[in-house]
Amino acid sequence: MLTGSTLPSRRSCLMPEPLDPAAYTHLVGLALAEDVGAGDVTTRAVVPSGLMGHGVFLAKAPVVVAGLDVAAAVLAAVDSDVRLRRLREDGDHCAAATVIAEVTGRAASLLVAERTALNFLQYLSGIATMARAYVEAAGRQVAVLDTRKTTPAYRMLAKYAVRCGGATNHRAGLYDEVLIKDNHIRVAGGIAEAMARVRGSGHSRPIEVEISDLAQVDEAIGAGADIIMLDNFDEAATKSAIARIAGRARVELSGNMTLERVRALAPLGADMISVGALTHSAAAADISFDIRT
Numbered sequence: 001m002l003t004g005s006t007l008p009s010r011r012s013c014l015m016p017e018p019l020d021p022a023a024y025t026h027l028v029g030l031a032l033a034e035d036v037g038a039g040d041v042t043t044r045a046v047v048p049s050g051l052m053g054h055g056v057f058l059a060k061a062p063v064v065v066a067g068l069d070v071a072a073a074v075l076a077a078v079d080s081d082v083r084l085r086r087l088r089e090d091g092d093h094c095a096a097a098t099v100i101a102e103v104t105g106r107a108a109s110l111l112v113a114e115r116t117a118l119n120f121l122q123y124l125s126g127i128a129t130m131a132r133a134y135v136e137a138a139g140r141q142v143a144v145l146d147t148r149k150t151t152p153a154y155r156m157l158a159k160y161a162v163r164c165g166g167a168t169n170h171r172a173g174l175y176d177e178v179l180i181k182d183n184h185i186r187v188a189g190g191i192a193e194a195m196a197r198v199r200g201s202g203h204s205r206p207i208e209v210e211i212s213d214l215a216q217v218d219e220a221i222g223a224g225a226d227i228i229m230l231d232n233f234d235e236a237a238t239k240s241a242i243a244r245i246a247g248r249a250r251v252e253l254s255g256n257m258t259l260e261r262v263r264a265l266a267p268l269g270a271d272m273i274s275v276g277a278l279t280h281s282a283a284a285a286d287i288s289f290d291i292r293t
Contacts, residue, residue, distance in 0.1 A: 017163060019090075023156035024070045024120075028077055031116045036078075043111045053107030053293045055114075057100040057121065060286040064132045065100055066090050066164035067124030070157070074117040079109035091164045093132065100287065107293055114289050123154075124161040125285035131165025131278050137259045141266040142273050145170040145252070149276040158279040170274055178203055181210045182231075191216060192223040208252070217244045229274070231255045235264055242269045 057071070065088050075082040082105030088094055103110060134144045144167040150158045159169045171177035180194045188194035191209055198207055206226035211217060214237060220228050221244070230241050232255030242251055252272040253265055262273055 017160075019069055019157070019160045021069070021073070023160070024073060027153065027157070028070065028073045028116070028120075031119065032074065032077055032113075035116050036112055040108075040112045043108050047108045047111060049106070049108060051107045051293060053105065053110050053291050055103040055110050055289055055291040057103070057118075058288045058290060059094040059096060059098040059100055060288055061096050062129070063094050063125050063285040063287065064128040064165050065092050065094060065121075065125050066128035066161040067121045067157070068101060070120040070124065071101075071117040074120065075103060075105070075109070075113045078113040079105055081105055082109055082113070091128070091166075103289075107291060110289075110291050114291070118287065118289050120157075122284035122287050124157060124164070125287060126282040127158055127161035127279060128165035129285055130282040131162045131167040133259060134257075134262055134273075134275055134278065135166040137262040138266045138273060139263075142253075142270050143168050144262070144278075145272050145274040146278045147254075147274050147276045148173065149280040151279075162278055165278075167275075167278060168272075177208065178205055179208045179210065179229075182212060185209075191219045191225075195223045195225065210254070214241060214244070217241050221245060221248055225249050227252060227271075229254050230270075235268070238265055238268055238270070 068086055068090055072084045075084055082103060085102045087102065088098065088100045094100060131144070131146075138144050146159060146162040146167060146169055148155070148171065155172070159172065162169060171179065178198055180191070180198065184194050185191055188197060191211075195207055195209065208227035208229060209220045209225040210229040210231050211220055212231050217228065227250045228245060229252040230238055233241060233253070238253060245251055250272070251270040252274055253270045254274045257273055257275045257277065262275070265273065
């Protein structure tokens with residue numbers, strides 16, 4: 001279960017919660033079917049079936065680890081006799097040359113599972129590493145949130161990795177939070193009308209409204225918005241908007257949030273900064289899997 005149904009208090013930071021196997025078991029099966037198919041023809045030809053091996057997951061550059069459970073599930077799906085021993089845990093920061101985990105089992109099984117296990121571990125650790133960088137840039141002055149900009153079907157995994165990096169989950173999907181965006185406002189004919197329709201539908205959860213200019217700040221406040229998202233505001237406009245809001249609603253900043261922008265905007269008094277890049281632009285972490293027989 002994602003923890004994003006209630007937006008965080010200012011300066012709060014969620015600890016990584018356990019990842020439900022239901023979030024990845026099916027994906028592991030699909031990934032192995034995609035990669036292995038009818039069998040690894042190279043390994044069958046080269047590696048004796050009874051040969052035992054030992055492998056290590058090695059950080060080649062500084063990384064925040066995420067996805068060890070998923071990597072272990074890949075190994076187990078290939079060969080239930082393979083054993084993984086963790087030397088680091090999800091959420092740990094590892095320097096370059098750190099051994100994250102050791103694996104023992106049939107060498108052929110390790111070779112079959114290697115790429116799929118690494119794909120998951122590198123993908124999720126890349127997200128966690130970027131999330132940690134943004135949390136550090138914010139300096140605990142403001143909560144760093146993720147968004148719904150995730151690879152389809154991988155959202156639960158991506159949001160788990162965000163938590164491993166120390167950032168906070170925003171809404172899990174369209175079903176658990178009310179967020180009136182620019183297109184909703186256009187369709188409804190205005191902020192006040194959109195909010196009235198939400199209240200009229202019986203929803204009792206906080207209402208967040210995305211605004212694109214200072215004029216809409218007053219409209220959102222007048223309509224009683226609980227959270228106001230300032231989308232793509234520069235530093236001067238952000239200061240003006242926060243001053244106008246004056247504590248009458250919580251404030252989220254969004255839009256092209258680079259590390260430099262987060263450092264500049266974090267001290268201005270907002271409650272949250274949402275960063276789509278955490279899940280749509282994180283580079284895969286530099287982790288290798290080296291097998292030794």
